[in-house]
Amino acid sequence: MSELILHHYPNSPFAEKVRLMLGYKNLPWKSVVIPMVSPKPDLVALTGGYRKTPVLQIGADIYCDTALIADVLEHLQPWPTLYPEPCKGMARTLAQWADSTLFWASMAFNMQPKGLAQIFDHAPPDAARVFAEDRKAMNGGMARVRAEDAAAAYKSYLRRLSDMLDVRPFVLGDVPCITDFAMYHPLWFTRVRTSVLADILSATPAVLDWMDRMAAIGHGSMEKFSAPEAIAVAAAATPLPLHDDTFQDEHGIALGSRVQVRAESFGLEPTEGELLAATRMHYTLRRTDERAGTVHVHFPRIGYALKALDTVKPA
Ligand SMILES: N[C@@H](CCC(=O)N[C@@H](CS)C(=O)NCC(=O)O)C(=O)O
Numbered sequence: 001m002s003e004l005i006l007h008h009y010p011n012s013p014f015a016e017k018v019r020l021m022l023g024y025k026n027l028p029w030k031s032v033v034i035p036m037v038s039p040k041p042d043l044v045a046l047t048g049g050y051r052k053t054p055v056l057q058i059g060a061d062i063y064c065d066t067a068l069i070a071d072v073l074e075h076l077q078p079w080p081t082l083y084p085e086p087c088k089g090m091a092r093t094l095a096q097w098a099d100s101t102l103f104w105a106s107m108a109f110n111m112q113p114k115g116l117a118q119i120f121d122h123a124p125p126d127a128a129r130v131f132a133e134d135r136k137a138m139n140g141g142m143a144r145v146r147a148e149d150a151a152a153a154y155k156s157y158l159r160r161l162s163d164m165l166d167v168r169p170f171v172l173g174d175v176p177c178i179t180d181f182a183m184y185h186p187l188w189f190t191r192v193r194t195s196v197l198a199d200i201l202s203a204t205p206a207v208l209d210w211m212d213r214m215a216a217i218g219h220g221s222m223e224k225f226s227a228p229e230a231i232a233v234a235a236a237a238t239p240l241p242l243h244d245d246t247f248q249d250e251h252g253i254a255l256g257s258r259v260q261v262r263a264e265s266f267g268l269e270p271t272e273g274e275l276l277a278a279t280r281m282h283y284t285l286r287r288t289d290e291r292a293g294t295v296h297v298h299f300p301r302i303g304y305a306l307k308a309l310d311t312v313k314p315a
Contacts, residue, residue, distance in 0.1 A: 002237060004029040004076075005230050007043055008054035009036050011119065011193055013103065013185040014066050015054040021070060021181055023220035025077040030225035037134035042227035046234055047297055048287045049271040052263070057230055059237030060295045064271075067099070068282060068300040070178055075243065082178040091172055095182035096302070102157050106186035108150035115194035138267045154200060158187075162204035169213060176214065184214045231291050239296035242284060245277045251306055253278075258309040261285060261299050271297055272309060 004022070006029050008015035022029050034043050040051050046062045047055060056063040056072060063069050074082050083091055109115075120128040161183060164171055171179045191198045191211060201208055247255060255275055261283050262270035273285030276296065283299045283306060 002059040002233070005032055005057040005225060005233065006030070006054055007032045007034045007046070007057065007227075007230070009033050011036065011189075012053040013107075013189045014052075014099075016188050017066050017181045017185040018054050018056070018069050018073075019219040019222075020184065020214065020217050021073055021082065022222075023218040024080060024082075024176065024181075025073055026220055027073065027077050028221040028223070030230075031222050032225050032227050032230050034227070037130055038137075042231060045231055045289050045291045046295060047271055048273060048285070048289065048295075049260075049262070049269045050267075050297070050299075051269050052267045057234065058240070060234045060239045060293065062234075062295050062297045064297065064299050065303070067096070067302065068298060070181070071281070071300075072298075080175065082181070084173060084175060084177050087172050087177075091177045091179045094171070094179040098179065098182035098186070102183060103186045104145065105150045105153040105157060106190060108145040109147050109154045109200070110186075110190050110194045110197060112147035112197070115197050118194055118196050140265055140268045142265055151200070155203070158201065158204045158207055161210075162206045165206040165210050170210070176217070180210075180214060184211065187211060188215075234292040234295055236293075239286070239294065242277050242296075244279050244282075246279055248278060248280050250278075251308070253306065253308045259285065260307050260309055261297075261304050264303055264305055271299075273297060275306075278306070 004027055006015070006018060006022070008018070008031070010033070034040055034053065038051055043055060044051060046057060047064060050064045052064070054066065054069070056069045063072050070082055116128055120131070161171070168174065170176045171183060187201065187207070188211070191201060253259060253275060255277070257275050258272070259275045260270040260272045262268050271285060271287070273287035275283070276286045277284040281301055283301060283304065285297045286294065287297060288294045
């Protein structure tokens with residue numbers, strides 16, 4: 001198997017979700033640190049437009065979004081599983097809630113002035129302004145929640161999580177599952193990156209104990225790698241054969257069409273290419289980049305919009 005290359009940066013909560021899953025599955029990985037804000041020319045050479053964090057690369061295969069990355073890791077290393085029976089459906093559903101509702105409540109709380117001051121404490125003077133402008137541009141019409149409103153929601157979510165952890169060591173059982181990784185990363189940001197605000201966690205000691213158990217999983221074995229090295233890996237590799245290419249057509253867009261895929265919210269930069277697969281859960285686009293060569297870029301279907309670019313109209 002080709003090496004796993006994670007494109008990420010230390011402060012990214014969604015990257016922390018993947019770093020921990022890699023540690024949990026004991027999969028060694030290479031770390032390419034990407035910028036926190038656009039432009040990200042080296043990342044985009046691989047993705048063709050998608051700029052969010054993190055992105056997983058295996059040779060000339062580029063996987064966008066942590067929901068898809070979790071599935072890829074599970075396929076590569078099924079044990080220990082992220083989706084233990086009998087509550088796979090519940091685990092995925094709660095993980096999706098955590099990656100959206102819980103994440104945004106937590107981040108609206110974390111990004112209040114005190115939190116931002118800590119994040120940018122040692123950064124160059126205009127870094128906070130550049131970050132704020134970048135995230136505003138990514139917003140794509142999402143409602144902005146004030147920290148005061150987010151705080152109340154966040155506290156309720158923490159109490160609910162604490163209630164779940166009263167009776168078991170992990171959210172859905174005796175071992176972690178995808179829900180634990182998804183619920184952990186926004187709280188990790190509060191506790192570790194905006195620790196001046198971490199008092200919000202003190203009212204729920206069971207949550208703190210669970211966070212200690214999650215942190216103890218660690219990031220596994222990581223090696224530093226550079227963006228040019230990662231691009232060279234893609235250029236030298238051939239994309240892997242698709243392990244599932246069963247076509248599920250919801251759009252009337254034929255395989256082989258020129259298409260674009262983009263997130264439905266927050267970070268709407270599209271990736272364009274030839275539609276190679278649209279399975280029950282994933283899209284795959286083939287595209288060729290000057291530096292990275294021919295790559296397959298993969299997206300989950302949930303949360304992403306597919307559009308034809310040059311639909312041939314019937315005569
Ligand atoms: N649904 C995406 C969300 C990823 C996401 O929003 N990541 C944040 C960082 S934690 C991001 O991309 N921020 C802007 C950036 O890094 O450019 C996933 O699961 O990967």
